[in-house]
Amino acid sequence: MPVEAPEPKQRKRLQKGGVIVPHPLKWYQRLIASVIYLLIRTVSATCRFHWEFWVQGHSQQPVIFCTWHNRLPFSLLMYEQHIKHYQVPHRLAAIVSASKDGGVVARILEHFGVQPVRGSSSRRGAQALLELTTWIERGYDVAITPDGPRGPRYVVQNGPIALAQVTGLAIIPAAYNLKWKIRMKSWDRFEIPLPFARINARFGEPLHIPRNITEQEKEVLRLELQNRILKLTED
Numbered sequence: 001m002p003v004e005a006p007e008p009k010q011r012k013r014l015q016k017g018g019v020i021v022p023h024p025l026k027w028y029q030r031l032i033a034s035v036i037y038l039l040i041r042t043v044s045a046t047c048r049f050h051w052e053f054w055v056q057g058h059s060q061q062p063v064i065f066c067t068w069h070n071r072l073p074f075s076l077l078m079y080e081q082h083i084k085h086y087q088v089p090h091r092l093a094a095i096v097s098a099s100k101d102g103g104v105v106a107r108i109l110e111h112f113g114v115q116p117v118r119g120s121s122s123r124r125g126a127q128a129l130l131e132l133t134t135w136i137e138r139g140y141d142v143a144i145t146p147d148g149p150r151g152p153r154y155v156v157q158n159g160p161i162a163l164a165q166v167t168g169l170a171i172i173p174a175a176y177n178l179k180w181k182i183r184m185k186s187w188d189r190f191e192i193p194l195p196f197a198r199i200n201a202r203f204g205e206p207l208h209i210p211r212n213i214t215e216q217e218k219e220v221l222r223l224e225l226q227n228r229i230l231k232l233t234e235d
Contacts, residue, residue: 024103025103025104025107029103029104029107030107032104033104033105033107033108033111034107034111036104036108037108037111037112040073040074040076040077040108043193043194043195044074044077044193046195046196047178047193047195047196047197047198047199048196048197048198048199049081049199049201050198050199050200050201051081051085051201052200052201052202052203053082053085053086053203054172054203054204054205054206060088061169061170062090062136062139062140062141062142062167062169063141063142063169063170063171063172063206064141064142064143064144064160064163064164064167064169064170064171064172065079065092065141065142065143065144065171065172065174066143066144066145066146066156066160066171066172066173066174066225066229067143067145067173067174067175067176067229068145068146068147068153068154068175068188068229068233069145069147069148069149069151069153069188069190070153070186070188070189070190070191071175071176071191072105072145072190073191073192073193074176074193074199074201075143075174075176076092076109076112076114078174078176078201078203079092079141079143080112081201082174082203083141090139090140090141091113091114091115091139091140091141092113092114092115092140092141092142092143093114093115093116093117093132093135093136093140093141093142093143094109094114094115094116094117094142094143094144095116095117095118095119095128095132095142095143095144095145095159096109096116096117096118096119097118097119097148097149098118098119098128099149102118102149103118106118114143115135115140117131117132117135119131129159129162129163129166132163133163133166133167136167136169142163142169144159144160144163146159146160146225146226146229147188148188150187151187151188152187153187153188153189154226154229154230154233155226156222156223156225156226156229158218158222160225161209161218161221161222161225164207164208164209165209165210165211165213165218166211168211170206170207170208171206171207171208171209171225172203172204172206173203173204173205173207173225173228173229173232174201174202174203174204174229174232175201175202175229175232175233176199176200176201176202177199177200177202177232177233177234177235178191178193178197178198178199178200179197179198180193180194180196180197180198181193181194181197182194189235200234202232203232204228204229204231204232205228207221207224207225207228209221
């Protein structure tokens with residue numbers, strides 16, 4: 001994952017050695033994150049969930065969870081229910097954009113007890129990959145939005161495949177579907193769940209990535225992961 005040269009404003013956030021440091025949140029951004037977290041908890045309490053788990057269960061080893069960028073609001077609730085269902089004492093680290101908006105998302109993750117790792121394919125990518133492997137070594141599961149942060153929508157990027165290849169972890173495709181929602185006009189058609197929605201939350205068959213594969217084989221597996229998540233997705 002190449003890291004682009006820092007923009008002028010980014011240079012102000014460089015540590016010694018050229019390491020890019022995400023901007024700290026201001027007080028009002030922390031407040032926004034807290035309000036969003038409370039809204040997610042409140043709305044989800046009114047919703048009716050139907051769960052579809054992969055029948056063979058959750059590995060005792062860490063795994064990589066992948067769900068679409070437009071399904072972020074309830075994705076952490078899915079993970080909570082997943083580990084509760086299989087009774088595995090895992091914790092989660094999630095990759096979040098290194099942008100200013102990503103800082104608010106990172107704070108929301110912290111409210112959920114999730115360890116945010118700041119980076120993406122376009123910014124801070126190599127650092128993020130290294131940090132993710134560190135958390136995996138500590139026994140954490142990892143969550144990635146494979147079509148984020150810029151899309152195209154529902155197109156899996158190379159990041160999850162590369163991480164699974166390096167770490168040997170299985171990739172778990174996941175998605176939830178709801179009809180009672182607000183759909184934004186963003187690139188990913190971001191979905192905001194409304195109160196009292198009926199939600200179908202689905203986990204698919206794990207995908208394993210061998211360590212020694214060709215670029216052509218890697219592309220085949222990328223498309224396979226994309227198809228597995230699409231099979232769980234209803235728009």
